[in-house]
Amino acid sequence: xxxxxxxxxxDDTGIAIYDTNNGLIINKIINQAKSxxxxxxxxxxxxxxxxxxxxxxxIKTVLKNSKILVSKIxxxxxxxxxxxxxxxxxxxxxxxxxxxxxNIPSVGVHHLEGHLLTPMFEKKKPxxxxxxxxxxxxxxxxxxxxxxxxxxxxxxxxxDALGEAFDKTAKLLGINYPxxxxxxxxxxxxxxxxxxxxxxxxxxxxxxFSFSGLKTYVKNIVSSYSKIDHQTRxxxxxxxxxxxxxxxxxKCCRALNLTQCKNLVISGGVSANNSIRKRLHKIMKIRxxxxxxxxxxxxxxxxxxxxxxxxxxxKKNASKKILIKPKWCLETLSEP
Numbered sequence: 001x002x003x004x005x006x007x008x009x010x011d012d013t014g015i016a017i018y019d020t021n022n023g024l025i026i027n028k029i030i031n032q033a034k035s036x037x038x039x040x041x042x043x044x045x046x047x048x049x050x051x052x053x054x055x056x057x058x059i060k061t062v063l064k065n066s067k068i069l070v071s072k073i074x075x076x077x078x079x080x081x082x083x084x085x086x087x088x089x090x091x092x093x094x095x096x097x098x099x100x101x102x103n104i105p106s107v108g109v110h111h112l113e114g115h116l117l118t119p120m121f122e123k124k125k126p127x128x129x130x131x132x133x134x135x136x137x138x139x140x141x142x143x144x145x146x147x148x149x150x151x152x153x154x155x156x157x158x159x160d161a162l163g164e165a166f167d168k169t170a171k172l173l174g175i176n177y178p179x180x181x182x183x184x185x186x187x188x189x190x191x192x193x194x195x196x197x198x199x200x201x202x203x204x205x206x207x208x209f210s211f212s213g214l215k216t217y218v219k220n221i222v223s224s225y226s227k228i229d230h231q232t233r234x235x236x237x238x239x240x241x242x243x244x245x246x247x248x249x250x251k252c253c254r255a256l257n258l259t260q261c262k263n264l265v266i267s268g269g270v271s272a273n274n275s276i277r278k279r280l281h282k283i284m285k286i287r288x289x290x291x292x293x294x295x296x297x298x299x300x301x302x303x304x305x306x307x308x309x310x311x312x313x314x315k316k317n318a319s320k321k322i323l324i325k326p327k328w329c330l331e332t333l334s335e336p
Contacts, residue, residue: 001019001020001074001075001311001314002017002018002019002020002025002068002072002073002074002075003017003018003019003020003073003074003075003076003077003307003308003310003311003314004016004017004059004073004075004076004077004095004098004307005017005018005076005077005078005303005304005305005306005307005308005310006055006059006076006077006078006079006091006094006095006303006306007078007079007091007111007114007301007302007303007305007306008051008055008078008079008083008087008088008090008091009079009081009082009083009084009087009088009091009111009301010042010047010083010084010087010137010138010301011031011032011033011036011042011047011050011087012029012030012031012032012300012301012302013029013030013032013050013051013054013055013058014027014028014029014030014301014302014303014304014306015027015028015055015058015059015061015062015303016028016062016302016303016304016306016307017062017063017066017068017073017307018304018307018308018310018311020311023121024121024304024307024308025066025068026062026065026066027297027298027302027303027304028058028061028062028065028303029300029301029302029303030050030054030058032046032047032050033177033178035050036177037176037177037178040171040177041167041177042084044084044085044086044087045086047084047086047087048084048086048087048089048090051087051090051091052090055090055091055094056094059098070102071102073102073104074104075099075104075105075106075107075310075311075314075318076095076096076098076099076104076105076106076107076310077095077106077107077108077109077306077307077309077310077311077313077314078091078092078094078095078096078106078107078108078109078306078310079091079092079108079109079111079114079306080092080108080109080110080323080324080325080328081108081110081111081323081324081325081326081327081328082110082111082112082138082325082326082327082328083111083138083326084326085324085326088324088325088326089324092108092322092323092324093322096320096321096322100320105314105318106318106319106320107310107313107314107317107318107319108317108319108322108323108324108325109306109309109310109313110309110328110330110333111301111306111328112134112139112141112143112330113148113149113151113309113330113333114305114306114308114309115134115136115139115267115268115305116132116134116143116145116151116265116267116330117148117305117308117309118267118293118294118298118299118304118305118308119265119267119292119293119294120308121294121295121298121304121308122292122294122295124292125292126263126265126290126292127263128145128146128147128148129144129145129146129147129259129261129263130145130261130263130264130265130292131143131144131145131154131252131255131256131259131261131263131264131265132144132145132151132264132265132266132267133248133252133264133265133266133267133271133280134266134267134268135161135162135163135248135266135267135268135269135270135271135276136161136162136163136268136269136270136300136301137161137163137164137167137178137180137269137270138161138163138164139157139161139268140156140157140161140162140209140211141153141155141156141157141330142154142155142207142251142252142255143330144255144259144261145265147335148312148335148336149333149334149335149336150333150335151330151331151333152331153329153330153331154207154255154258154259155206155207155208155209155251155255156208156209157208157209157210157211158201158208158209158210159210159211159212160211160212160215161211162209162211162244162270163180163268163269163270164211165211165212165214165215165244166179166180166181166183166184166244166270167179167180168215169183169214169215169218169237169240170182170183172215172218172219172222173186173222173228173233173236173237174228174233180270181272181273183237183240183241184237184241184273184274184275186233186234186237186238187234187237187238187240187241187242187275188238189231189234189238190234190235190236190237190238190239191231191234191235191238192238192239192242194235194238194239195221195235195236195238195239196239197214197217197218197239197240197242197243198213198214198217198243199243199246199247199250200213200214200243200247201247202246202247202250202251206254207251207254207255207258209247209251211244214240214243214244218236218240221236222236241275244276245275245276245279248276248279248280249279249280249283252264252280252283253283256287256289261289262287262288262289262290263289263290263292264280264284264289264290264291264292265291265292265293266280266291266292266293267293267294267299268299269299269300269301270299271293271294271299272296272299272300277291277293312336313336315336316336317336
């Protein structure tokens, strides 16, 4: 069966086609970063308007480029939540309407389940149970995945998600939005011994995260300089990323000890960070476990992961109702 996937949870319009027999056929993402850069962050009203503008022509392009007739699509999966309500509404309404007109089933997919299962696109797939670390612009969670549809949230972020912390810190260093990826590049040229930033919440028990205090610490350091030269900017970026790496390592080790999992999955936009991948790979090698992640093109929000989860859930979860859950908790999902 061919599944059309539609992703509009935030500011990226994603369209994909997944074949249950042959895997991913095509995956297209239209990024809105330039439209939001002027405002220094995502503006929900702008995001929803651009989804409305791009969704139909994007589907036409995907069908044309893959040489697939719309009549051959057997089902449609769309992101139902969590995410920005207006953005979710655009994708959900369009997907449900298209499915109705084609007389095929549609299903609303949990955005984070999509992220969690992206390594399933790779040749080497994780076995259940596994520990999942979702790190993106809106989410930072440690999750025990016992099987598809059976998830337990072990740790959550109390304030800014990791991706948001990266972008806000980059902005403090004069890097235009979205600057998280550029900050990580600058960190490679930094002196790791010049600054030492706090590792948030590592002295407290538990596996929750907090990054707002770290961001404030960076702000105070930056404000202490009348003018920051390039090397100081590199050094601050390095100290920030080192603090993040240590924090993630400590929290992941606590969760691994708690669950006794041998497999660790990292997903979400920030999982494309090379430094994070190297650090966690080293940790899992020491623990005689394995680290799994998707190719970088599937780390950020995309419709391929939505189509894949949709292929699993369409049989039992298909519905003619339009499903929108902006604050949908992963633990409320059921097995397909």
